[in-house]
Amino acid sequence: MITENKLQISMSELARVTGVSTSQLRYWERKGYIRSKQDDKNKNHYFSLTTMISVFTIKYFLDQGYTLTVAVKKEEERKQLGIIFRRFIADQIKAIKQLPAEKGEVDLGTLEENPTQEVYAVIDQAGTHLHTRPVKKTD
Known part of the structure; x- marks a missing residue:
């Protein structure tokens, strides 16, 4: 379920859980930092568990004083290490x-x-x- 990204939450739930405002989430999505799926009417945005983790991580780095650009870069590096680690687990x-x-x-x-x-x-x-x-x- 998790690897197929079937677990999804709404933008308001994501904002509530992570402490990142919906306006920030919309901005991050416009910039391509995070992605959502939209419902049939293209009104409601739904985010995967992996995106929620990305939002937590970006917020963590922002709270540490990094700029948004650096925080996103650090999140991408973390994500790549996660891919390597999951590959190790699956292979070894x-x-x-x-x-x-x-x-x-x-x-x-x-x-x-x-x-x-x-x-x-x-x-x-x-x-x-x-x-x-x-x-x-x-x-």
Whole structure:
């Protein structure tokens, strides 16, 4: 649902949730900083969850004292890093399993330089710990 941008909110809801006025949102949309979908009568604007995150981020940078142009640029950089991170998650996480004592394990696959070894992470209350182990042979 989220990746398909089916979750949408109105401009007034976006303004209320983010603290950015509807007039600012309209201006940002005219400038091409954010995008909406409009209803059949082209009156109501609806924004995706990803756009809502962009608005939060732009506002955060504006509140830090950056100009709108710089805030939008910083948001674009954040968005690109998000794309890279989602690609990593989609490509590298092979399996996730629950371990005893509130621990978990994430299988990250084999090492490119040594395909006989796999990387895995153990996550517990102390943090995340990366390890390697021999690849289990399947029959």
